[in-house]
Amino acid sequence: MEDWSPEAGTVGEALTRQGVSRRALLKYGSYLATLMALPPTAGKAIAQSLAKAKRQSVIYISFQECTGCLESLTRSFSPSIEDMIFNLISLDYQETLQAAAGEAAEKARQDAMAANKGKYVVVVDGSVPTADNGVYSTIGGKTNVEILKETVADAMAVLSVGTCASFGGLPYANPNPTGAVPVSALVTDKPVINVSGCPPVPEVIAGTIAYIVTFGKLPPLDRHNRPTPFFGDSIHDRCYRRPFYDKGLFAKAFDDEGARNGWCLYELGCKGPITYNSCATVKWNGGTSYPIQSGHSCLGCSEPNFWDLGGFYRPLPDPTDKRPAAVGAAAVAGAAVGIATAAAARSRKRKATHEGGPSK
Amino acid sequence: MHDAGPFENVRTGLARAIEREILQHLQALAADGTETAIDLRSLPMSAADRAELDAALGRGEVSAKLSTMGESEVWETRFPGVWWVRHCGRDGRVIAEQVEIALTPEILKADIADVRAAAMRLRDHLAAREPE
Amino acid sequence: MTLLDFARGPAIDAALIVFVFGIAWRLTWLLFLPHSVDFSPPRPRAPGRIAGAAKGFIRHMWPASAYAGRTMFGVINSYVFHIGLAIVVLGFAEHVLFIRDLTGFTWATLPTGIITVVAVVTLAALVVQLMRRLFDPVLKLISTAGDYWAWFVTTLPVATGIATVSHLWLRYEDLLAIHILSVCLFLISFPFGKLMHAFIVFITRSQTGITYSRRGAEI
Numbered sequence: 001m002e003d004w005s006p007e008a009g010t011v012g013e014a015l016t017r018q019g020v021s022r023r024a025l026l027k028y029g030s031y032l033a034t035l036m037a038l039p040p041t042a043g044k045a046i047a048q049s050l051a052k053a054k055r056q057s058v059i060y061i062s063f064q065e066c067t068g069c070l071e072s073l074t075r076s077f078s079p080s081i082e083d084m085i086f087n088l089i090s091l092d093y094q095e096t097l098q099a100a101a102g103e104a105a106e107k108a109r110q111d112a113m114a115a116n117k118g119k120y121v122v123v124v125d126g127s128v129p130t131a132d133n134g135v136y137s138t139i140g141g142k143t144n145v146e147i148l149k150e151t152v153a154d155a156m157a158v159l160s161v162g163t164c165a166s167f168g169g170l171p172y173a174n175p176n177p178t179g180a181v182p183v184s185a186l187v188t189d190k191p192v193i194n195v196s197g198c199p200p201v202p203e204v205i206a207g208t209i210a211y212i213v214t215f216g217k218l219p220p221l222d223r224h225n226r227p228t229p230f231f232g233d234s235i236h237d238r239c240y241r242r243p244f245y246d247k248g249l250f251a252k253a254f255d256d257e258g259a260r261n262g263w264c265l266y267e268l269g270c271k272g273p274i275t276y277n278s279c280a281t282v283k284w285n286g287g288t289s290y291p292i293q294s295g296h297s298c299l300g301c302s303e304p305n306f307w308d309l310g311g312f313y314r315p316l317p318d319p320t321d322k323r324p325a326a327v328g329a330a331a332v333a334g335a336a337v338g339i340a341t342a343a344a345a346r347s348r349k350r351k352a353t354h355e356g357g358p359s360k
Numbered sequence: 361m362h363d364a365g366p367f368e369n370v371r372t373g374l375a376r377a378i379e380r381e382i383l384q385h386l387q388a389l390a391a392d393g394t395e396t397a398i399d400l401r402s403l404p405m406s407a408a409d410r411a412e413l414d415a416a417l418g419r420g421e422v423s424a425k426l427s428t429m430g431e432s433e434v435w436e437t438r439f440p441g442v443w444w445v446r447h448c449g450r451d452g453r454v455i456a457e458q459v460e461i462a463l464t465p466e467i468l469k470a471d472i473a474d475v476r477a478a479a480m481r482l483r484d485h486l487a488a489r490e491p492e
Numbered sequence: 493m494t495l496l497d498f499a500r501g502p503a504i505d506a507a508l509i510v511f512v513f514g515i516a517w518r519l520t521w522l523l524f525l526p527h528s529v530d531f532s533p534p535r536p537r538a539p540g541r542i543a544g545a546a547k548g549f550i551r552h553m554w555p556a557s558a559y560a561g562r563t564m565f566g567v568i569n570s571y572v573f574h575i576g577l578a579i580v581v582l583g584f585a586e587h588v589l590f591i592r593d594l595t596g597f598t599w600a601t602l603p604t605g606i607i608t609v610v611a612v613v614t615l616a617a618l619v620v621q622l623m624r625r626l627f628d629p630v631l632k633l634i635s636t637a638g639d640y641w642a643w644f645v646t647t648l649p650v651a652t653g654i655a656t657v658s659h660l661w662l663r664y665e666d667l668l669a670i671h672i673l674s675v676c677l678f679l680i681s682f683p684f685g686k687l688m689h690a691f692i693v694f695i696t697r698s699q700t701g702i703t704y705s706r707r708g709a710e711i
Contacts, residue, residue, distance in 0.1 A: 034456045273665070
């Protein structure tokens with residue numbers, strides 16, 4: 001009998017080794033097709049493509065971050081179909097999850113980079129501090145700036161996971177004492193995909209990686225370099241409270257009658273109209289709920305600068321940079337100039353009258 | 361995909377529209393064997409819509425349970441060729457749901473790679489028994 | 493900084509400062525200008541200053557019968573867009589939020605559907621007003637660049653506002669930014685052109701009423 005073993009290093013081989021059937025992979029393919037809004041018949045093509053695909057080497061490095069993005073990816077579904085993602089990738093380096101530490105861990109990173117030169121994906125979470133030569137975040141004596149530069153040198157692509165890596169996030173917020181910058185500010189010669197959110201929806205992180213492994217290319221990106229299958233719609237456009245917005249029925253305070261009737265949260269500071277993410281469709285905690293459904297306005301956490309949008313409870317029409325003292329001074333200055341202009345007019349009239357001739 | 365809010369008990373009429381689409385696909389299947397599927401999770405169906413569609417399509421002769429990466433249920437409706445496929449994850453929540461118009465739903469068929477792996481396993485199992 | 497960050501931040505801040513400065517300047521200047529004193533005695537039974545002012549203002553709200561035929565269409569069309577603007581600016585919930593943030597005052601608002609209808613009617617009336625200005629030979633003759641600019645900076649917020657609420661053509665954050673910037677343009681232009689009539693009309697019509705009622709005439 002021939003040897004029908006699947007090709008080594010492929011996703012198919014990894015699954016066979018674990019006793020996971022192709023039927024399970026087809027079920028996963030159907031799930032991905034739904035998640036990415038592809039036609040349901042694409043599920044079979046996705047499964048076949050995944051079976052033949054090489055397990056994608058991933059090096060995950062963490063900078064100025066809270067580990068919330070990793071927690072989002074690893075803790076949310078326990079266990080469930082999204083665990084499949086760990087069969088699609090070979091997570092060759094990840095500080096929180098790996099057993100190795102210290103110099104052994106650093107060696108693991110160097111070895112993985114060398115073995116997969118030109119083909120590995122770097123996943124970064126956390127922003128990169130640049131003030132004072134980047135001294136505010138170092139690992140093993142090296143600054144984040146150095147580690148980033150060294151790790152992406154032979155990478156195929158970079159995935160900035162979370163708003164900190166994508167746009168600077170919390171460290172970047174006013175006054176940004178560490179000089180934090182997003183990954184894309186420092187990596188300009190490799191494709192950078194921003195999977196933003198604070199944290200990102202776990203299915204979105206996994207789905208983006210699955211897209212890359214399935215189709216062998218990067219997904220289409222929006223103006224902020226976020227994958228459009230997941231960031232194409234605003235929360236507002238998919239929110240179940242939208243009919244109340246359209247009618248003009250707004251909750252005025254948390255737990256008032258409007259809030260209890262499920263009215264729109266625009267007046268309570270909802271940034272849903274300007275925020276692009278999958279929260280309203282995919283939701284959180286395995287489809288349980290999302291902030292608006294739980295009664296709280298959207299913070300806009302997948303958008304750049306969301307910490308400095310004026311305040312989570314200040315609605316979108318509110319100006320963010322009010323200077324009442326300057327406005328008061330402008331009123332006084334205007335009045336002063338007005339009096340001066342009128343005084344000049346009076347003095348012109350007086351001169352004209354005293355110099356003889358008919359008064360004007 | 362709305363699991364909450366005051367709309368879950370509202371019938372939007374979407375079920376009727378889907379039934380008509382199913383008819384078109386079923387006619388194509390009957391004419392030249394074209395197989396298709398409709399993704400129910402991508403449509404803005406309320407719970408009432410889903411119940412209305414389920415009641416309209418009913419149950420047929422075949423039902424199957426899959427235990428792989430969680431439970432999945434497949435049943436033929438009272439219209440042969442129209443199958444309802446519901447996939448659940450290991451935590452029990454629905455992760456994909458579709459109406460497949462086909463001779464057999466894709467998920468029920470054995471995959472050739474699995475068959476090959478099974479052939480090798482059975483061979484090894486029988487070889488291990490040989491010495492008796 | 494995105495366009496919306498700029499519009500909600502430095503742009504509206506600067507526009508409000510220029511607006512307040514300009515209004516204070518123009519009004520103070522106007523009120524302190526020298527004016528001639530009427531040395532003749534008031535006519536018998538002439539009303540006092542306040543009554544004269546009030547009567548004069550109210551009388552000017554409708555054209556005198558001699559001119560009514562010629563001007564009626566313009567008068568009615570103008571009332572349509574002025575009242576429409578007031579309803580939209582003061583009755584739309586999102587606008588009241590802006591006003592509340594600046595002044596602390598808030599009030600009950602109108603349903604969005606009604607606002608949208610009124611806004612569309614207002615926009616139509618504004619376009620008709622422009623057509624009148626362009627095609628009536630007398631109006632066209634006496635119109636200046638300032639008139640057309642005042643029309644433009646008033647109509648742009650109405651048009652961009654309708655597009656924003658209806659989510660037309662662009663992404664919402666860009667629509668809202670453009671709408672706020674169009675309001676900034678309106679605020680900056682306001683004190684230095686024809687739009688000042690919004691404040692001055694109360695002064696001039698009342699003054700006309702005072703001056704002529706003292707002399708026994710109702711103009």
